[in-house]
Amino acid sequence: MRTGLTPLAAKQDEGREQGVWRRRFGSILTELAIWLPLSIAAGHVVLFTAWTTWVSFTASSLMPDYTWVGLRNYWAVTRTANFQIAYVNLLIFGFGFVLLTMALGLLLAILLDQRVRGENVLRTIFLYPLAVSFVVTGTVWSWLLNPGLGLQRVVQNLGWQDFRFDWLVQSDKAIYTLIFAGVWQGAGFAMALFLAGLRSVDADLVKAAQIDGAGPWRTYRRVLLPTIWPIFITVFVILLRSAITSFDLVRALTGGGPGISTMLPTLVVYDFMFQRSELGRGSAAAVLMLLSLVVVMAPYGLYVRWQRQRQARA
Amino acid sequence: MPITTRRRLLVGSAAALALPAFARAQSEAKPRITAISQWSAGSDGAAISALGKLFEERGGVWQHNPVPGFTTEMMNKLRAQIMAGDPPAISQLKGPEIAAWSKIAPTVDISPWVKTAGFADRVPAELAKSCQPGGHWIALPLQVYRINTLFMSTKGMQRAGVTKAPTSWAEFNDTAEKMKAAGMIPLANGGIRYDDGMKFEIALAGISPEVYRRAIMQLDTDALKGKEVLAAFEQLRKFASVMNPNIAAQPWAVNLPAFVKGDMGMVLMGGWAQGNLFKAGATLADFSSGPAPQESGPPCFDLNADCFIFWKPKGADLEAGQKLFAETVMQPSTQEMYSKITGSIPARTDVNLAAEGFTDGQRNSAQNLRDAIAKDRVVLSLGHNMAQPNGMTAAMIDVLTEYVHNSAIPAVEGQKRLVAAVAGAQ
Numbered sequence: 001m002r003t004g005l006t007p008l009a010a011k012q013d014e015g016r017e018q019g020v021w022r023r024r025f026g027s028i029l030t031e032l033a034i035w036l037p038l039s040i041a042a043g044h045v046v047l048f049t050a051w052t053t054w055v056s057f058t059a060s061s062l063m064p065d066y067t068w069v070g071l072r073n074y075w076a077v078t079r080t081a082n083f084q085i086a087y088v089n090l091l092i093f094g095f096g097f098v099l100l101t102m103a104l105g106l107l108l109a110i111l112l113d114q115r116v117r118g119e120n121v122l123r124t125i126f127l128y129p130l131a132v133s134f135v136v137t138g139t140v141w142s143w144l145l146n147p148g149l150g151l152q153r154v155v156q157n158l159g160w161q162d163f164r165f166d167w168l169v170q171s172d173k174a175i176y177t178l179i180f181a182g183v184w185q186g187a188g189f190a191m192a193l194f195l196a197g198l199r200s201v202d203a204d205l206v207k208a209a210q211i212d213g214a215g216p217w218r219t220y221r222r223v224l225l226p227t228i229w230p231i232f233i234t235v236f237v238i239l240l241r242s243a244i245t246s247f248d249l250v251r252a253l254t255g256g257g258p259g260i261s262t263m264l265p266t267l268v269v270y271d272f273m274f275q276r277s278e279l280g281r282g283s284a285a286a287v288l289m290l291l292s293l294v295v296v297m298a299p300y301g302l303y304v305r306w307q308r309q310r311q312a313r314a
Numbered sequence: 315m316p317i318t319t320r321r322r323l324l325v326g327s328a329a330a331l332a333l334p335a336f337a338r339a340q341s342e343a344k345p346r347i348t349a350i351s352q353w354s355a356g357s358d359g360a361a362i363s364a365l366g367k368l369f370e371e372r373g374g375v376w377q378h379n380p381v382p383g384f385t386t387e388m389m390n391k392l393r394a395q396i397m398a399g400d401p402p403a404i405s406q407l408k409g410p411e412i413a414a415w416s417k418i419a420p421t422v423d424i425s426p427w428v429k430t431a432g433f434a435d436r437v438p439a440e441l442a443k444s445c446q447p448g449g450h451w452i453a454l455p456l457q458v459y460r461i462n463t464l465f466m467s468t469k470g471m472q473r474a475g476v477t478k479a480p481t482s483w484a485e486f487n488d489t490a491e492k493m494k495a496a497g498m499i500p501l502a503n504g505g506i507r508y509d510d511g512m513k514f515e516i517a518l519a520g521i522s523p524e525v526y527r528r529a530i531m532q533l534d535t536d537a538l539k540g541k542e543v544l545a546a547f548e549q550l551r552k553f554a555s556v557m558n559p560n561i562a563a564q565p566w567a568v569n570l571p572a573f574v575k576g577d578m579g580m581v582l583m584g585g586w587a588q589g590n591l592f593k594a595g596a597t598l599a600d601f602s603s604g605p606a607p608q609e610s611g612p613p614c615f616d617l618n619a620d621c622f623i624f625w626k627p628k629g630a631d632l633e634a635g636q637k638l639f640a641e642t643v644m645q646p647s648t649q650e651m652y653s654k655i656t657g658s659i660p661a662r663t664d665v666n667l668a669a670e671g672f673t674d675g676q677r678n679s680a681q682n683l684r685d686a687i688a689k690d691r692v693v694l695s696l697g698h699n700m701a702q703p704n705g706m707t708a709a710m711i712d713v714l715t716e717y718v719h720n721s722a723i724p725a726v727e728g729q730k731r732l733v734a735a736v737a738g739a740q
Binding site (some may be wrong): 147254 | 358386387389390393396397414415418505506507510542558559560561562563564703704708709712713715716717718720731735738
């Protein structure tokens with residue numbers, strides 16, 4: 001048969017065979033590209049999480065030492081003032097940061113959604129803080145909020161002598177300055193997600209609402225916002241995660257001070273591990289932080305699963 | 315034009331590959347040292363570079379890897395290197411950390427070299443003890459700082475009508491009130507936690523070095539609960555009331571321009587503040603320094619020292635390098651050179667500081683050290699990890715820094731918390 005083929009057809013045949021191989025090789029490559037890094041990354045995370053958990057039950061101090069000591073490190077860590085202050089602060093900072101960021105982000109998104117002129121410029125401005133790292137945000141705000149140099153000084157120099165804004169140096173108020181700086185940085189991100197959500201809503205829905213005589217307030221409240229509510233959950237979860245794992249902002253802005261009044265769980269872990277060289281206690285603090293993340297994330301995971309099941313049933 | 319044949323290429327590349335190996339073989343005999351320290355910039359960086367240059371002049375190969383930041387940052391690198399089985403030949407380490415770290419990796423017994431140099435009797439006993447945790451020398455002190463040093467702003471004194479530096483805490487508080495009345499900020503402090511710890515240790519050492527030794531260095535519960543420690547907490551509250559209220563997480567040195575101008579009056583800081591002052595544009599006329607107030611007896615010496623620990627090296631060149639380095643460091647001329655750059659005083663107490671390049675502050679500090687040694691009034695610094703290992707120091711400073719920044723905590727409560735923190739960290 002082959003002899004009957006014209007040279008051109010033979011070539012085509014060969015080409016087809018090559019194509020099959022290329023495709024097969026390509027698909028192996030794709031598999032490799034996905035699974036190799038994924039398994040390395042997953043192994044990395046799982047392995048080190050397991051190792052840290054193990055170390056947290058041992059007598060490790062300066063160096064890992066695998067003598068089992070049970071829950072001793074956990075008792076020691078949870079009894080320190082640092083740890084207790086850190087978790088109270090996490091509640092204040094977590095709620096304040098997440099709720100205010102979402103509120104401000106939503107407000108900005110709704111305002112921008114009015115097809116204002118110069119929307120692109122405004123959007124860039126609002127998103128800009130996201131391009132700045134938390135360390136920079138923290139440092140800049142530490143100067144802005146410094147009573148002797150920043151806002152307070154400026155307003156006093158303008159003539160309002162009694163103006164006081166010295167939260168940064170007050171033990172009981174410094175935690176709120178973290179919220180300010182955090183909201184400043186995160187609001188643009190929340191806005192971008194909300195705006196994308198608002199724009200993705202079917203225009204017919206909005207028109208239908210308008211035809212039914214709904215005003216803008218009612219349209220947003222009854223039609224637009226309920227439609228994009230999955231975005232609320234996304235933003236909420238992302239912000240909450242960044243609140244719990246927040247480290248650079250507090251380190252640059254207050255350094256945990258004044259005193260130890262703005263400690264956060266991440267700072268406690270860092271402090272025990274890398275400043276005090278108490279690997280066991282540091283690991284215990286890290287495991288407790290992981291558990292607090294699980295407490296927050298588990299309901300979200302369950303919710304997603306429940307929703308998927310409901311959709312499957314429907 | 316020569317033709318590049320395959321063979322020529324092969325020969326050429328083989329030669330190129332062999333060249334570094336050949337060079338390495340040649341330098342094997344040369345003493346080499348690998349070092350890590352936290353000294354990367356400023357006068358510290360300049361001093362360690364000068365030391366490296368001196369080492370090179372004496373025929374050594376100097377490989378220094380600075381890790382900027384606090385000492386603990388350097389320790390993290392050291393830990394990683396030890397875990398990887400590749401510690402540097404020498405690393406900066408101090409106080410009780412020398413004993414703690416010497417348990418986790420093998421060190422070198424340098425006692426014979428110390429003996430040859432006649433170095434042992436020349437350094438303060440407290441310091442010598444920390445360098446020989448197992449009964450033999452494994453580390454060498456490089457320089458010493460007095461922590462309990464009071465710097466007075468010349469312009470600030472004029473402005474407040476103060477004629478001499480205070481010598482007791484009562485006088486100190488009076489001076490501070492005068493400065494406050496003159497519209498100044500009396501105490502130029504920093505907002506970083508160790509700074510608050512230092513203020514406490516200076517107060518307590520000034521009240522009673524004996525109690526300081528028992529309470530802070532030996533963690534004696536009775537001493538910690540005693541009236542001297544309570545008095546130190548009360549003095550710490552006084553400090554807090556005359557500090558720069560606007561300092562947040564900034565280091566103390568940001569105050570120095572205001573201190574030089576006379577807007578701030580006093581600095582309680584280790585001797586290195588001199589170097590920072592010069593860097594901030596001050597001249598000798600702008601400030602004076604001396605021991606911090608002392609309630610009873612002659613001034614004590616609250617000591618902070620920098621040492622190098624010697625790790626067991628791999629290779630004859632590193633062993634030779636360690637010997638050469640030890641000999642270099644122990645020489646009086648090296649110590650003199652180093653202290654001139656950093657503003658410290660030499661670890662050797664027999665170095666003559668009359669030479670040009672030292673300041674009156676350094677001479678005063680060195681004399682203070684000699685007197686304090688004679689009268690057994692040398693104590694080790696808490697805030698600078700000389701008195702206790704990191705974990706204990708951090709637990710104590712947590713209490714102190716919280717106390718400084720929260721005026722609602724009474725002195726009695728502060729003392730109680732300190733006792734509890736010590737018990738918790740033990």
